[in-house]
Amino acid sequence: MKPKIYITRKIPQVIYDQFTEIADVRMWEEAEIPVPREILLQEVRAIDGLLCLLTETIDEEVIRQATKLKIISNMAVGFNNIDVSFAKKQGVIVTNTPGVLTETTADLTFALMMATARRIVEASDYLRNGEWKTWSPMQLTGRDIYGATLGIIGMGRIGQALARRAKGFKMNILYYNRARKLEVEKELGIEYCDFETLLRRSDFVSLLLPYSSEVHHLIGENEFKLMKETAILINTARGGIVDETALYHALKNGELWAAGLDVFESEPIDLESPLLSLPNVVTLPHIGSASEATRLKMAEIAANNIIQVLKGGQPLTPVKIK
Ligand code: GLV
Ligand code: GLV
Incomplete structure (x- = not known):
């Protein structure tokens, strides 16, 4: 049989x-x-x-x-x-x-960094909504990616692939991982630091670690307080790593500049979620590996x-x- x-x-x-x-x-x-x-x-x-x-x-x-x-x-x-x-x-x-799926997911992670930093979705909506009346010095100004500091939490295959991309943008790359990876540090020229230091120093924080109950809400109210007010959070790992309620408040209160999210605590995300009302959040329907x-x-x-x-x-x- x-x-x-x-x-x-x-x-x-x-x-x-x-x-x-x-x-x-x-x-x-x-x-x-x-x-x-x-x-x-x-x-x-x-x-x-x-x-x-x-x-x-x-x-x-x-x-x-x-x-x-x-x-x-x-x-x-x-x-x-x-x-x-x-x-x-x-x-x-x-x-x-x-x-x-390593390279494809790293591509999307970088795309979210660019989309959030340069307000791509918001700017596109601005044009389509007929709000574009003139060129103006500080209109839709965002943040630079080139030369900024990227903190990668989780230095697995995808983390390394993201670091390689970031090198091309002359980014200063920090990482935190449960186990320090000396070989990878040497090869990619990246710097290991503890979790808190990474949060304090990074302009972009990218989550690329596997989900388990131990990392549930790893990023919450306290972590947003440590992060720069100008920082951008990118989550292309699993939604449960971030406390979405705390994320909403941090974005709303100006404790965080923007967020790029491909994953959510509950998928598909409830269309009533307050996160979807914020202009500085780019949300995608879990398409990291979707080529x-x-x-x-x-x-x-x-x-x-x-x-x-x-x-x-x-x-x-x-x-x-x-
Ligand atoms: C997943 O493949 C990872 O190791 O980051
Ligand atoms: C997608 O999120 C995957 O784990 O492959």
Whole structure:
């Protein structure tokens, strides 16, 4: 009997086709609507492999239900949507898609730095709303990126890719990471500093660390007080790292100059969120890795991880936890 696979969202046909020779495949056929929880719980009962997205919570309940499950393949680099330690306890392999989305996500992070510093979205709206009457000396003035100080929290692959971009803009680069990375410091010419010092000195603070309960609301009221009033916060990691209520107040009270956000505490963000009423916030619908080529590569790796494991081999990119 062929192994069974469930895919929680419509994926590109070329990727889907790779499964059909080796497995019986079922898929939630919608592209824009996540699979309802009750259906997911039903579908996982008899499967050997699960291909899921960051929109699905793969917790103890789901894993217990899937008694034959061998692999959970997340089509994302982040895996905070999966209870990895429980999966491990049950002997279920968890995989993610590192590496292929590094440059694409660093590109978007840099785009948010530029969009916020130079008020790109606000300026575009100004023109479209018919407010552009004349050229004026201090009209829509922003902040320089060239030569400014960038503080990167989380010096993984994406952090390093961002630092390489920032070099081209002659930025002064600070970083904070749980483990100091001397090799990377030397190679990129970046400076390690403690968390508080980074917040105090940076003109841009970029969050590029994985989410876990330990970093929940890492950036909140106290951190905004430490940051410069002219600083810009960029979050392309996970929404839960920032206390959004505190962020709103900091922006509103002039304790922070602007924020560029690709991720939110709850996604999709509630359109009533006060953050969306502020002109100095640029918000994007979690598109960090969204280039055609990268999303295809992510789907490809996610598929290959399942195929390898169901053929009795080793996964390409297993998530390792202590
Ligand atoms: C997207 O946020 C990812 O983790 O790949
Ligand atoms: C993610 O791939 C990271 O290491 O930053």
